[in-house]
Amino acid sequence: MKVLVTELMWDDGMEELKRNGHSVDYDKELGRKRNELLDLVPSYDALLVRNETKVDPELLDAAKNTRVIGRLGVGLDNIDLKAAKARNIPVIPAVHANATSVAEYVMAAMMDASRPLNNANADVRKGNWNRKLFTGTELNGKTLGLVGLGEIGHRVAKRAKAFGMEVIGYDPFVTPFDHILAETGVQPVTELNELLAESDFVSVHVPLTKATQHMINEENLPLMNSHAYVINSARGGIVHEQDLVNAVQANEIAGAYLDVLETEPVKKGSALAQVESIRLSPHIAGSTEEAQSRTAMLIAGEVMKVLNGGKSLCAVV
Known part of the structure; x- marks a missing residue:
């Protein structure tokens, strides 16, 4: 054949x-x-x-x-x-x-946001020793909100809970007896807006459909905490990119980690690439x-x- x-x-x-x-x-x-x-x-x-x-x-x-x-x-x-x-x-x-690889990407993004070691390394190599600037924060005790509770969400949740994080999830297709709720201990919420408001990190794990396109946008991004991050390793288009840029620039949220974009590769002069606290990677979350x-x-x-x-x-x- x-x-x-x-x-x-x-x-x-x-x-x-x-x-x-x-x-x-x-x-x-x-x-x-x-x-x-x-x-x-x-x-x-x-x-x-x-x-x-x-x-x-x-x-x-x-x-x-x-x-x-x-x-x-x-x-x-x-x-x-x-x-x-x-x-x-x-x-x-x-x-x-590739579920394990994507889960580890999400953990790497949260750890980078909490302890930016690459930035510290670059600063030290310039001759600086700014310990206060790079003090960072712990993942322990923070809340991770999972949008989508399938296999990848399940693996992210297990790893996040090992770090002492609280994990909540939004998925209208998951029942109380599905393993991610019954066995992994993810706390379900019934509304996306509730998840956004309660989370320090929001990680997206849903397919791109008519129902999920731009589901995170200018209407609900302001509900998030000003120190919170969005992580999208699912599909470009689930997060409205210009609305995200606007939210970060307005200090409504701290930043984002985007592994997927609506147009790949990133366009020259893209607004996303102009915002330092929006970190971009070339669709590699599942590519170990x-x-x-x-x-x-x-x-x-x-x-x-x-x-x-x-x-x-x-x-x-």
């Missing part, structure tokens, strides 16, 4: 496909070469993408022989699931493969060596199940 990989994939997953008799064509920039992709895709049995390749009806119509789509990650906003289902093409995300390897191997294995006539338990359509 022929497999086309249009974006970054770790070698071990591709080698696994080859060891099992599949041919793999790999171009990590192909997702950006729309016309070339449309020309190539008809001859492939499987298509593996990340978040840049737009898997829309046009591409699916061109993919006449494609039997399965693998998503090297968990977000599905770049894939038209309804169109894939109509064509009987299962879509397989890398369920939970371990997570990339797990993602590649999971998708390789699950895609092969479908190509061999079976079904994947990870398929969403």
Whole structure:
């Protein structure tokens, strides 16, 4: 069987496909070469993408022989699931493969906000010794608000509670007996505004949908504490970027850590990049060596199940 990989994939997953008799064509920039992709895709049995390749009806119509789509990650906003289902093409995300890495990113962001060691290092190297400036604060006793209580939220909560943090969560789809509430001890709140008002850190863990687009915006950002931070490692567009800039500049909140943006990469002259206390990273929250390897191997294995006539338990359509 022929497999086309249009974006970054770790070698071990591709080698696994080859060891099992599949041919793999790999171009990590192909997702950006729309016309070339449309020309190539008809001859492939499987298509593996990340978040840049737009898997829309046009591409699916061109993919006449494609039997399965693998998503090297968990977000599905770049894939038209309804169109894939109509064509009987299962879509397989890398369920939970990068959850630990994203959880650790959130912890790193909170620790950086509390103890900015990079800034202290730079200042000391200039010959300064300003202990008061870099006194910092503790995470212990602070409140973390989780927007979304799925697998990543669960892993963040466990780590935050190990630091002595109070953890509250907003998720209308979680019941009182779900493990994150019943076993991890996250305290649920029924309104997003309540969570924003009570949290020292707000971490976003929901998919980008019509309901979640710009759910954090100029109307509710002023409800937050002036020392609070927003952390978004989910999807760009959930936090309204200009409203966030305005809130930070007005000292309504202390800052933000954004790993995802509405337009990636960041545009030259972006207002976000002009605000020092809004820290940006290039969509790397789930991109540790371990997570990339797990993602590649999971998708390789699950895609092969479908190509061999079976079904994947990870398929969403």
